[in-house]
Every structure is written in C-alpha cells, then in structure tokens.
Amino acid sequence: MPLCTLHLLALHTTTPNPLSTFLSTLKSSSVRPLVVSRVIRWIILPTKISTEHLLARNIKWDILLILSSTDDLPGEIAKLVEHHWSVTAGVPSRLTKDFEKTNRGLLHPDPATVPPLSSSNEKKTTQSSQDLELSAELNVWVDEFVRGSGREGKGAVSMFNLLAFNTGMKEEYLKYGAAFAKSIGSRHGGNAKIVGNVTGxxxxxxxxxxxxxxxxxxxxxxxxxxxxxxxxxxxxxxxxKHRVGSLRDTCILMTSEIGIEEILGEGRAKL
Structure with missing residues (x-):
C-alpha cells in the first residue's frame, strides 16, 4: 500500500504575500502534490492527541499539502514554513491511481450532477459541533462565508479528518463509513476521496x-x-449510533482547494 504524507503548514508571516509566495515556489519545485488546499477553519478540535502540536500557541494553519511520498519538503519550500506537522498513512492504490482526474471532476462537476440543497431555511442547531453537529456559531459562520468569500465560499470543500478509535470499536466506525458511502453522505455529495491507516x-x-x-x-x-x-x-x-461512541479522539479541518485556484488566478489550477 503506497505511503502518503499529509503536511499541515503555517507560513512565515514575514514573507511578502505568504500564500502566493509559497504556491509559486511549490509550482517551480520538483514536488508534484496530490492535494494543495487552503486551510479555512476547525470544525472539530482534537481533545487528547497531538493537541500540543495542532493547537498550541494558537497556530493558524495555512496549507494542507498531500504528497504521494515520505520525502522531506525541499529546502526552498521548508524555509517558507514557520510551523509544520505531518502524518504518514498507507493509502490504497485504487484511490491514488488517476487521482488528479478524479479530483478535478469533484472540484469542477457538471452542475446537473450536484445534489440540490435543502429548501428549508431553518437549521436546527446545537451548542457545539464537537460531535459533528451544526452548532449555532458554525451555522452563522457558514452564512457569512458563503456571502463573502467569492468562488471559494460557493465551491467544493475538503474536510481533513484525523481518527483514533476506542478499543474494539473500529467495527462500529466502519458501519458509519459504510452508511456514509452508500447513501447518507453521497446524498449530500460527500465523498471520501483519500483514506488511509496512519503509520507515523x-x-x-x-x-x-x-x-x-x-x-x-x-x-x-x-x-x-x-x-x-x-x-x-x-x-x-x-x-x-456508530460514529460518536467509536472515537477516542478526532478532529476535522475545513480546507478549500478552490481557494488555492483563486489565489493562483486560474479556474482549474495545476501544480
């Protein structure tokens, strides 16, 4: 099973136009990423694992970079990064094969294939989104993001998930995953485009x-x-029924590959 490395990067703010500089440096390097996505916000915060690295010092992550290798970041890219956290995972080759083509189709779909949104304007909210529910704060933020973020606010999003299972509960989570893939997630256009077992x-x-x-x-x-x-x-x-109780810890970061395209000024950016 091929190993992929997922890098979370916080860029040096002293660099002029940090995101643009990073993307132009990445484009001119030998690195050919599977995914380059702009980090937007936390949906769920980790509570037990990697909190020191992911949350300490109120780090604002800028980039999610996914590479189909375990190589270190080239020096010209690394020097632009102030904080760096990475996780390596074995990802099935069926997911990485033709990934660029598959991902392009997801990011820029035929409008006729996109599921319709709910016609109801009333959204039942909760106090917290930590159990993957819609909190009142998240609901208000979504409205503001859609109104004020251009193509990024209306385009595809990529949710980066980290998962740790309670002892003996992985089978329960797999039931959740099966239901998500078969009907519940797909009904809303959800698609797990990269999944893998953590190796380091x-x-x-x-x-x-x-x-x-x-x-x-x-x-x-x-x-x-x-x-x-x-x-x-x-x-x-x-x-x-299947997800909440199966997890010892989890976190979700909302990211936007469309946001990267906008920064590059390209409708269908390639790196």
Missing part, C-alpha cells in the same frame, strides 16, 4: 499506540452541502 507522525516510522489510527479527506460540493448533511435526521441517527 512527524517523521516517526512507527505509529504510537495511543496516537491517531486513520486519516481521511472528505469532499463536499460546498460548505452548504456539508451543513445540510449535519442537520439531516438520517445522518445524525447513524452519526450517534
């Missing part, structure tokens, strides 16, 4: 016993489709 963190060659177990990068046609899923009764039934 921050360059370590072996997975820690009390560390992360899996990674996933889930696609949605828009943040509004993701919100619709969170407020659907059938999704929350499966979420609470």
């Amino acid at each position: 963190v921050n360059g370590q060659q072996e997975k820690q016993e009390d560390g992360w177990d899996e990674i996933a990068l889930a696609h949605y046609p828009s943040i509004e489709h993701f919100r619709d899923m969170l407020t659907s009764r059938d999704y929350q039934e499966v979420n609470h």
Whole structure:
C-alpha cells in the first residue's frame, strides 16, 4: 500500500504575500502534490492527541499539502514554513491511481450532477459541533462565508479528518463509513476521496499506540452541502449510533482547494 504524507503548514508571516509566495515556489519545485488546499477553519478540535502540536500557541494553519511520498519538503519550500506537522498513512492504490482526474471532476462537476440543497431555511442547531453537529456559531459562520468569500465560499470543500478509535470499536466506525458511502453522505455529495491507516507522525516510522489510527479527506460540493448533511435526521441517527461512541479522539479541518485556484488566478489550477 503506497505511503502518503499529509503536511499541515503555517507560513512565515514575514514573507511578502505568504500564500502566493509559497504556491509559486511549490509550482517551480520538483514536488508534484496530490492535494494543495487552503486551510479555512476547525470544525472539530482534537481533545487528547497531538493537541500540543495542532493547537498550541494558537497556530493558524495555512496549507494542507498531500504528497504521494515520505520525502522531506525541499529546502526552498521548508524555509517558507514557520510551523509544520505531518502524518504518514498507507493509502490504497485504487484511490491514488488517476487521482488528479478524479479530483478535478469533484472540484469542477457538471452542475446537473450536484445534489440540490435543502429548501428549508431553518437549521436546527446545537451548542457545539464537537460531535459533528451544526452548532449555532458554525451555522452563522457558514452564512457569512458563503456571502463573502467569492468562488471559494460557493465551491467544493475538503474536510481533513484525523481518527483514533476506542478499543474494539473500529467495527462500529466502519458501519458509519459504510452508511456514509452508500447513501447518507453521497446524498449530500460527500465523498471520501483519500483514506488511509496512519503509520507515523512527524517523521516517526512507527505509529504510537495511543496516537491517531486513520486519516481521511472528505469532499463536499460546498460548505452548504456539508451543513445540510449535519442537520439531516438520517445522518445524525447513524452519526450517534456508530460514529460518536467509536472515537477516542478526532478532529476535522475545513480546507478549500478552490481557494488555492483563486489565489493562483486560474479556474482549474495545476501544480
């Protein structure tokens, strides 16, 4: 099973136009990433694992970079990075084969293939989104993001998931994953485009016993489709029955590959 490395990068703010400089340097390098995505915000925060590295010092992550190798970042890229966290995972070759073509189709779909959004303007909210529910704060933020973020606000989003299972509970999570793939997620345009078993963190060659177990990068046609899923009764039934109790810890970062295209000024950017 091929190994991929997922890099979270916080760029030096002293660099002029940090994101643009990073992307132009990446484009001129020998690196050929599977995914380059702009980090937007946390949906779920980690509570037990990697919190020192992911949350300490209020780090604002800028880039999610996914490479189909375990190589270190080239020096010209590394010098632009102030904070760096990485996780290596074995990803099935069926997912990495023709990934560029598959991903392009997800990011720029035929409008006729995109599921319709809910017609209801009323969204039932909760106090927190930590159990993958729609909090009142997240609901307000989604409205603001859609109104004020141009193509990025209306385009596809990629949710970066880290998962750690309670002892003996992975089978329960697999039931959730099966329901997501078969109907509940796909009904809202959800697609797990990269999944893998963690083999190491921050360059370590072996997975820690009390560390992360899996990674996933889930696609949605828009943040509004993701919100619709969170407020659907059938999704929350499966979420609470199979997902919530199976996880020892988890976190989700919302990212936008469309945001990268906008920075580059290209409708269908290639790196």
